[in-house]
Amino acid sequence: MRLLDLLDAARDLDSGAVAGIVVTLTARHGVARTWTGACVPALRRAGAGGGPFDIAVEHVLSEGIARGLDLSSVPRHGDIRSNHVLLACAPGEEHDLPLKALSAALFEWRIGTFPLGADVPWRALRAATERTAAGTAVIWSQTATTADAAGLLATAADFPATTFAPAGPGWLAAGVVPALTRAGLCHLTSLDLAISACARVPEPLDMEA
Numbered sequence: 602m603r604l605l606d607l608l609d610a611a612r613d614l615d616s617g618a619v620a621g622i623v624v625t626l627t628a629r630h631g632v633a634r635t636w637t638g639a640c641v642p643a644l645r646r647a648g649a650g651g652g653p654f655d656i657a658v659e660h661v662l663s664e665g666i667a668r669g670l671d672l673s674s675v676p677r678h679g680d681i682r683s684n685h686v687l688l689a690c691a692p693g694e695e696h697d698l699p700l701k702a703l704s705a706a707l708f709e710w711r712i713g714t715f716p717l718g719a720d721v722p723w724r725a726l727r728a729a730t731e732r733t734a735a736g737t738a739v740i741w742s743q744t745a746t747t748a749d750a751a752g753l754l755a756t757a758a759d760f761p762a763t764t765f766a767p768a769g770p771g772w773l774a775a776g777v778v779p780a781l782t783r784a785g786l787c788h789l790t791s792l793d794l795a796i797s798a799c800a801r802v803p804e805p806l807d808m809e810a
Contacts, residue, residue, distance in 0.1 A: 607643040611662035619665020620672065627673040632706040633792060640666050640702070663698055670701040674708045686799045687738035687763075689717040689726050691771070694747035699769065703739065703795050712800050723752045730760050737764045737799050739789065742771030750777035754784055766798045 603622055610618035626635040644666070647659040686707060688700045697719040704714040715733050717726070730738060738760075742748040748771040757765035768789035772778050778788045789795045 604639050604642050604646075607639055607662065607666075608646060608658075611643070611647060611658045611665065614657065614661050616661045616665035616668065619662055620669035623666055623669025624672050627669070627705070632670070632673055632702065632709055633796075636670075636702045636706070636792065644698075667698055667701050670698075670705045674705045685713040685715055685733060685735055687715045687717065687726070687729060687733060687735040689721040689729070689738065689740055690719045691740055691742045691747045691749055692722050692752065693720055694742055694744070694771070695719045696743035696769075697741065699792075700739065700741050703768075703792060706792065706796060707799055710796070710800050723749075723756050727756055727759060730756070730763055735763055737766060739766050739768050739795060739798065741769045742767065742775075743769050744771045745774035745776075746771075748772045748775035748777055750775070750780055753781070753786070757784070757786060764798070766795070768795055 603626060606622050607619055610622060623635060623640065626639055630638070643662060644659070647655065647662050650656075650658070688704055690697050690700065697716075700716060700718075704716050707714055715729065715735060717729060721729075726738070726740075729735075740753055748767075750772070753765060753767060757763075766787055766789050767778075767781055772781065772788055773790075781788060787794070787798065789798060
């Protein structure tokens with residue numbers, strides 16, 4: 602799915618071209634297939650290098666994919682439903698690209714989102730949850746250092762009407778998934794599970810990048 606085109610555009614440091622490719626692919630194949638078939642493999646390959654230019658390429662690729670996903674976040678089947686979903690990175694977590702993929706995928710199914718972005722303090726998440734009365738809140742952690750189980754459990758306890766769902770590899774790396782599971786929180790390990798937590802859309806998809 603034009604994996605090499607994405608990498609070539611990123612190596613040219615052309616984030617606009619990367620975004621254009623992502624928009625074209627999502628229009629043809631949908632967000633989910635584009636994310637798993639092109640974006641994730643390209644990100645993994647770009648991240649395999651360790652040189653200064655490789656880092657620049659990875660940043661351009663991430664920026665272009667993010668822009669393309671934002672442009673693709675348009676409902677295709679009519680009006681947005683009312684059951685909006687909060688999407689937030691845990692405090693200190695800067696990797697919000699997988700949440701952009703989830704947001705764009707949900708828009709295809711007429712599920713609106715409240716994307717709060719990276720590094721969301723718990724107090725800000727509590728305020729947003731109270732304001733939106735969201736049915737589901739997906740909290741992303743990429744690394745063990747940002748997987749604050751105590752903060753998540755305390756926030757979830759304050760809003761029993763909202764289903765809080767930890768997502769990303771950080772929770773697993775921190776070894777806190779069993780405690781979260783015992784508290785009734787489902788750890789989302791794939792885009793399939795993340796979509797299912799917000800709407801019943803049974804299609805297996807890889808979320809991690």
